[in-house]
Every structure is written in C-alpha cells, then in structure tokens.
Amino acid sequence: MKKILRKKSFLQWVKRLESYKIYAPMKDDDFWNFALINNPKDLNLNHSNTVLSPKKIIFPQREVILEFSTSNDSELEVKEILPEEKASIIFGVRPCDARAIPLMDKVFGGDFTDPYYWKRRDKTILVGLSCNTPPSSNCFCLSVEGSPHSKEGLDILMTDLGDKYYVESLTKKGDQLINLAKNLFEEPNAKDNKDLENIHKDSEKKIKRQIQDIKNIPAKLKEMFESPFWDEESLSCLRCGICTYLCPTCHCFDINDEIISSSPLKGKRVRTWDNCQFPDFTMHSSGHNPRSDRASRLRQRILHKFQYFIEQYQNYQCTGCGRCISKCPVGIDIIEVLNKVENYGT
Amino acid sequence: MEHNAYIPRLAKIIQIKEEVSGARPIKTFRTQFLNKNDFAFHCGQCTMLSVFGKGESMISISSPPLIKDYLQFSILKMGRVTSALHEMEVGDKIGIRGPYGNGFPIEDWKGKNLIFIGGGIGLAPIWSVLQTALGKKQEYGELKLIYGARTSKDLVFKEELKELKKKMIVHLSIDVEEPEWEEFIGFVPQNVTDKKPSPKNAITITCGPPIMIKFVIQALKDLEFEDAQIYTTVENKMKCGIGKCGRCNIGMHYVCKDGPVYSWAELKKLPQEY
Numbered sequence A: 001m002k003k004i005l006r007k008k009s010f011l012q013w014v015k016r017l018e019s020y021k022i023y024a025p026m027k028d029d030d031f032w033n034f035a036l037i038n039n040p041k042d043l044n045l046n047h048s049n050t051v052l053s054p055k056k057i058i059f060p061q062r063e064v065i066l067e068f069s070t071s072n073d074s075e076l077e078v079k080e081i082l083p084e085e086k087a088s089i090i091f092g093v094r095p096c097d098a099r100a101i102p103l104m105d106k107v108f109g110g111d112f113t114d115p116y117y118w119k120r121r122d123k124t125i126l127v128g129l130s131c132n133t134p135p136s137s138n139c140f141c142l143s144v145e146g147s148p149h150s151k152e153g154l155d156i157l158m159t160d161l162g163d164k165y166y167v168e169s170l171t172k173k174g175d176q177l178i179n180l181a182k183n184l185f186e187e188p189n190a191k192d193n194k195d196l197e198n199i200h201k202d203s204e205k206k207i208k209r210q211i212q213d214i215k216n217i218p219a220k221l222k223e224m225f226e227s228p229f230w231d232e233e234s235l236s237c238l239r240c241g242i243c244t245y246l247c248p249t250c251h252c253f254d255i256n257d258e259i260i261s262s263s264p265l266k267g268k269r270v271r272t273w274d275n276c277q278f279p280d281f282t283m284h285s286s287g288h289n290p291r292s293d294r295a296s297r298l299r300q301r302i303l304h305k306f307q308y309f310i311e312q313y314q315n316y317q318c319t320g321c322g323r324c325i326s327k328c329p330v331g332i333d334i335i336e337v338l339n340k341v342e343n344y345g346t
Numbered sequence B: 001m002e003h004n005a006y007i008p009r010l011a012k013i014i015q016i017k018e019e020v021s022g023a024r025p026i027k028t029f030r031t032q033f034l035n036k037n038d039f040a041f042h043c044g045q046c047t048m049l050s051v052f053g054k055g056e057s058m059i060s061i062s063s064p065p066l067i068k069d070y071l072q073f074s075i076l077k078m079g080r081v082t083s084a085l086h087e088m089e090v091g092d093k094i095g096i097r098g099p100y101g102n103g104f105p106i107e108d109w110k111g112k113n114l115i116f117i118g119g120g121i122g123l124a125p126i127w128s129v130l131q132t133a134l135g136k137k138q139e140y141g142e143l144k145l146i147y148g149a150r151t152s153k154d155l156v157f158k159e160e161l162k163e164l165k166k167k168m169i170v171h172l173s174i175d176v177e178e179p180e181w182e183e184f185i186g187f188v189p190q191n192v193t194d195k196k197p198s199p200k201n202a203i204t205i206t207c208g209p210p211i212m213i214k215f216v217i218q219a220l221k222d223l224e225f226e227d228a229q230i231y232t233t234v235e236n237k238m239k240c241g242i243g244k245c246g247r248c249n250i251g252m253h254y255v256c257k258d259g260p261v262y263s264w265a266e267l268k269k270l271p272q273e274y
C-alpha cells in the first residue's frame, strides 16, 4: 500500500494510534534515543542517529526472566516472568536498524524459540524513515546489502518529501496503522513517485564510506584466523565494549541471579546484555580462557559478523550503521579493518 | 503452550556421595523431579543446574538414559554455583533445564571396540555412555577404560571402578608415585601410549581437561587411529545452553547446541579456539 501523508496531518495520525504504546527518537541533552512517547506532540522525525538502536525495545538491556522464593514452610517456588504484551509502534526507525531485527529474529528463533524476545517482537510494529541524508558520516549500509531506503524488517517505510511523507506499507501490520486513519492519507501522484525515486537515488550517493569488496571477505577471514594481523589491529583496544553494546545486531547476553533476601530466599534471575570484548565473557572458572587476549576478541567480533553468521544464516551480521566506528574511543574502524583484510598478504 | 526453555523444572536431591575430598572436592548427586514429566536424554547430553540465588552451571548427566528413577551428576567444586551445590543436603531443591547438546552417536558404534579415556572429573561425562554400552555388552566389541587422576584420592567412582574391573578392561593411572599404587604412574596420555590400544575396528571416547585431551589425541594419532575414530567432548563457558547467549562458540558452532561431542575429524576443521 502506497500513500501520501501531509506533514501537517502527521500528528493527527499519531493521535489515532492511541491504543498502541509509541516509541520514537527523543532528544535528551545532546543525544537522540528511542523513548516512550507520552504526548504525540513530542514526536518529531528530525533525528540524527540514535545512540542505541531500537533493538533495546524488543531485547532490553536488562530483563527479569523468572522469580524465585521460598515460602514459610520452605517450599521453593519458581515463577516465570514474561513481558507484558501491549502492542507497540516504533517510529523513526533507520533502515539499517530495521534490517538488524530480522537478523535477531534468526538468533532468537530456531530450535529453541526465546519467549521473552518473541512476546515483544510479535507485538511491535516498525515504522521506518528513509535517510535522505545519512545520519552519520560513518554510514556504510550499501556495503552490507542495505540501503538508506531499505524496506527489510519494516512494516512501513516513510520518506520525507518536503511538506509530505511518502508512506509505503509493507505488511498487514503496516496496513492496519494506515487504515486507522484512512481519511488522512492521499494517493501518491506521478510526481510523488518520481520525487521518491530521485530522493532515494540521491540518498545512496551521499553514503561516503564503503567496504571494498565484501563478497571475498568471509573466505579471506577464514584463511586469516591465525594471522598476526589481529594482534596489530587490536593493540589499542581498551576492551570497553562500546562497539558491541551499541551494535544493532549484537545479541550476546548474560544470565545472573539477584537476591533480594536470603532467608527466606527471594530473588530473581536476570538477563543482561553481555559483551564479547570482555575477557570474562569466555573465561572458565578454572581460569582457562579460549579468548584470553585482545586479538582473539577483536577477531571474534569481526568473524562473528562477517564469517560465522554468514555460514550459519547466510547474512552478514552487520547493517552498516557505523556506530561502532563513531563511538570507539580509540578509533578502531571496522571498515578499515575489513578493507585491510581484503588486501592482506597481496 | 511450548515450554519456556529458560525455566528449570524443580528437582530434589535424593542422594549425595563424596567422591573426592580435599582441595578439589567432587560429589555425586542423584536427583528426582518433583513433578512427573517426560524428561528423556541421550548419553553425553548435559543439563543446566540451578541453585536459586547463585545461578546456573552446565553439568553432564552421568547416569545412563536407561535409568529413569533419578538423574546423576558428578560435580567438581569450582565457583559460585558448584560450591553452593557442594553445601546442599539430601532433600534440598535445585532446578534442572535441558537436556542440551548432541550426545554421543552410540548407535553408529554397534559392533565396534570402545575405548574410553578419561582424566579427573572427565570420567563423569563419559560414564553414561560407558554404562549404556556395558548394559548392552553383546552389541559392542571389546570395552576398555583408561582413566587417571592426579592422585589415587582424586579418582572418581572408586567403588564402581572396582566392580567395573570384573566386567571390562580398566587401566588406571595417577600422576605421581604413591606407596600402595600398583598400576600405571604418569599422565593419562602416557598411559594410552603405554597400553597401545589397537585402532582396528575401534572408537575412542575421551574427556578431561583441555591439555589432556590435546595430548591424548596426539597419542592416538601416533597409534594410527583415524580422526573419525576419535571422539571428545568440548567444554566452554556457558550461560543459555541453547545457542543464543553467544559465548560458547567455536567458529560458527555453539558447543551447547552443536556439541559438546565432536569427532576429531569434525573438531579439527573448526577454528582451534577452545
């Protein structure tokens, strides 16, 4: 379904969606971040890239998975805690962040479906916004099979045409949102379609950074497992973990028990994001650690994204948002690393 | 509704046996589920054991699948969870989720000679498959166990081993000399080299610390075992057990799901990072 929505009608549309929880980028201090919108008036789509991707709404940084307690007669009780199920809409999702979600679906689906993830995922509608200008100077979506107007993972893609939005619904969930305010939408005319095409084409030209020849990378990485290259590239890494915490596709987590009282026992089991750049991530209790140095941990981050994930799911586990580059305190740049891989030893 | 994979089922400890005391204590626990359920598993599979308030640990089931009344685990005291388990008493409750992992391809081994090679607590993960093969002795060729520990006190299943000697060949070893010890003195891989098991129609199943496994494989290769005849289990730090938390991988494999059992033919193709 392809529609036009006047910008002046946008607020009205959002008001009609009041039965949903609405998330959108909000500016707090200097940063943009996805937050729950209480007043539709707060919603504005002029955001640059958010610090964290909307991944955190479907897969929160911290969530309780169960509670345990012993009652007075010392019976142990374990209670499953599943997230509440209210339907949500996320507005202003960048196409790269949207593409990360089907990748997470693969991880949290499969042989063992993850009920915590899917409870939220099934109830979340993703409304994307094309990037007419790249929100970051390190955007490289085109190199990883994406684009600034990719529809993958989205229910609706909106494109800013100046005084109106081009609104393309891509799924039944998307159609529903438009149908809730049918009278606000118009049919696109030939000029709108032409404008859309031009804006999309132009937006691609504005992406400056690229990985040279990504097709060769997975095989090259496989050959380079033992290479001293990883020592050289990782020397400056502080193992702060920013690169993976900010990544829209990273899914690694930890599970720990938190005690509220020890007698009678009362507490919860909590899942939190974890990080392959931390030495502790893989360290056994014995002290043995298969990835004990920075080199093996950088290698893991790169190979997981550009070799293992491809082998497992036939996709790169990177959507080119550029956050890990912009925010790394020591300037480790995944594009540079991959371009060096491409040319290594030749 | 589908069972939530993260929610353990409650079980009661019905028996605790001290296998090894001292600085590296090992205890064997038998547990029974509080509610009747359909828990079924294969030899070599593991479960996530919960001590509520402490966390979870991946532990191999050391009883054979044929035994339905209880599940048995032999546990070396290491950190938070395993220490808490060591403090538990009969009647205390734990959580169990699983079973996880691929298990041993025991059906494919029918008619073959099986050589079990273990070090320290590493006998526990192969005890289930050993007992299963022993129970169906007529379906397999010769059964042999080569097992060792640091000292005679560190050997697990001491009484069971005495019984076992009546039923199959058992070669024991300890790392350093002790007055009463009449069997091999030296590391497990050296004992393998010393006993020279024949590769003919044989499968070896080995489990122990990473360094022992490495040298056992070397010893077996020297004895001209093929890569596909050598099976081992891999241990990596685990949290979810279901291929999602991302920490137990070797290359694209998640050991919790795709392992922990590998033939050397399979394992050597993966990045050597475990």
Ligand SMILES: Cc1cc2nc3c(=O)[nH]c(=O)nc-3n(C[C@H](O)[C@H](O)[C@H](O)COP(=O)(O)OP(=O)(O)OC[C@H]3O[C@@H](n4cnc5c(N)ncnc54)[C@H](O)[C@@H]3O)c2cc1C
Pocket: A283, A284, A285, A286, B046, B055, B056, B057, B058, B059, B060, B061, B074, B075, B076, B077, B078, B079, B080, B081, B082, B083, B121, B124, B125, B234, B235, B236, B237, B238, B239, B260
């Ligand atoms: C497939 C498999 C089978 C195993 N079978 C047995 C067995 O039969 N008997 C036995 O005694 N031990 C076994 N282990 C090792 C056992 O899981 C660890 O010793 C145990 O998890 C340590 O937990 P802790 O809380 O006491 O230590 P801590 O140091 O407090 O560990 C914190 C957490 O990290 C994780 N962790 C740390 N080290 C390991 C490790 N080596 N392996 C897996 N997770 C780890 C656990 O989730 C643990 O709760 C097995 C490990 C694996 C991977």
Ligand code: SF4
Pocket: A236, A237, A238, A239, A240, A241, A242, A243, A244, A277, A327, A328, A329, A330, A331, A332
């Ligand atoms: S953000 Fe940079 S310094 Fe921090 S862990 Fe990642 S690569 Fe290392």
Ligand code: FES
Pocket: B237, B238, B239, B240, B241, B242, B243, B244, B245, B246, B247, B248, B249, B254, B255, B256, B257
């Ligand atoms: S333990 Fe989580 S992926 Fe294997």
